[in-house]
Amino acid sequence: MKTICKLLVTLSIIMACGGAFAQNSENAQLLIKQGTQLNDEGKYAEAIEKYNEALKADPENHNAEFELAYTLYLSGKGVDGIPYLEKVIAANTSLTAGAYDLLGTIYDKDDKKDKAIAAYNAGIKANPDYQRLHYNLGLVYFRHKQYAEAESCAIDAIKLDPKHASSQRMYALVCFHQNKRVPALLGFCSFLLLEPNSSRSAEAFGNIQHILQGGVIKGVGGPNTIILSSKGDQAMNILNMAISLSVIAADRQKNLSPEDRLEMELRSIFKIAGEQSEQRTDKDFFWKYYADYFYKVAQSDNVPAFTRLINSSTADNANWIKDHQQQMADLDNWVKTTVRGF
Numbered sequence: 001m002k003t004i005c006k007l008l009v010t011l012s013i014i015m016a017c018g019g020a021f022a023q024n025s026e027n028a029q030l031l032i033k034q035g036t037q038l039n040d041e042g043k044y045a046e047a048i049e050k051y052n053e054a055l056k057a058d059p060e061n062h063n064a065e066f067e068l069a070y071t072l073y074l075s076g077k078g079v080d081g082i083p084y085l086e087k088v089i090a091a092n093t094s095l096t097a098g099a100y101d102l103l104g105t106i107y108d109k110d111d112k113k114d115k116a117i118a119a120y121n122a123g124i125k126a127n128p129d130y131q132r133l134h135y136n137l138g139l140v141y142f143r144h145k146q147y148a149e150a151e152s153c154a155i156d157a158i159k160l161d162p163k164h165a166s167s168q169r170m171y172a173l174v175c176f177h178q179n180k181r182v183p184a185l186l187g188f189c190s191f192l193l194l195e196p197n198s199s200r201s202a203e204a205f206g207n208i209q210h211i212l213q214g215g216v217i218k219g220v221g222g223p224n225t226i227i228l229s230s231k232g233d234q235a236m237n238i239l240n241m242a243i244s245l246s247v248i249a250a251d252r253q254k255n256l257s258p259e260d261r262l263e264m265e266l267r268s269i270f271k272i273a274g275e276q277s278e279q280r281t282d283k284d285f286f287w288k289y290y291a292d293y294f295y296k297v298a299q300s301d302n303v304p305a306f307t308r309l310i311n312s313s314t315a316d317n318a319n320w321i322k323d324h325q326q327q328m329a330d331l332d333n334w335v336k337t338t339v340r341g342f
Helices: 003-040 043-056 062-074 076-089 096-109 115-124 131-143 147-160 167-177 179-193 200-210 232-251 258-278 285-299 302-310 315-323 325-337
Strands: none
Touching: 003 043, 003 062, 003 179, 003 285, 043 062, 062 096, 076 096, 076 179, 096 115, 096 131, 115 131, 131 147, 131 167, 167 179, 167 200, 179 200, 179 232, 179 258, 179 285, 179 302, 200 232, 232 258, 258 285, 258 302, 258 315, 285 302, 285 325, 302 315, 302 325
């Protein structure tokens, strides 16, 4: 009988503890939700208090640790969040990749390049499909002028999320800085297909114009100058020449409007790149994803609409788009249904 009583008491204690744990967990989740709302409102100090309360209620709540680290980062105290992220990473949960990403971002902002790169690479090893790790790693390389490494990261990021406009833009910029003029041009065109109406769009179109008007990097060369690849890459040299030849051909046409001139130049460049791609047996990402795709654009009826779309901020192009809704709809449908290979 005494044994039975002891078992009942023990069971009662276990049930009571379990109930208390469940209550603490529920309280923690409510506090995290409140903290997230405060964070979204920019009330970082109040949000941090909520997350700390959540951790008091449930010390092993990794979601609270992650959210606390994120809010500390937003409030300018990212370094203070590192111990929390390290705990999240050690727990090896679904939050691990995001924790590595945030850790790398904190180190990057603190100008600790090597630690940022190590964090991003560790995150990629843990979860190779987490797209932002590849993208943010590329940004670190880009800012430190390691353009070849940044290009590789941009390619990985695009493969994981082709609709991520920022990855398309990064690819274009890092190619631009390596004097890969056509890859840069097609990268900016891809970016503008995804994001045609933003401040970054105006910058991207300006870069396209810069490439077409000489394609020079940091003031080297002049209008219609043929800039050869510094690495002696024959394929890139041919493509660089294609830009110059397309511009020269447009120069010979009289009374072309800016829009008609751009349409002529882009169609010519797209075709030359596509024809070069057709001759290759060792196609890498650029040839499959960019050259082949924009060759299809050039062979379609969508070049006029495409040309207006990528510079839609001007009054003339805005009016053209308004008056040619069917052509814009055809372009949109073509983009949605045309497969791009890797």
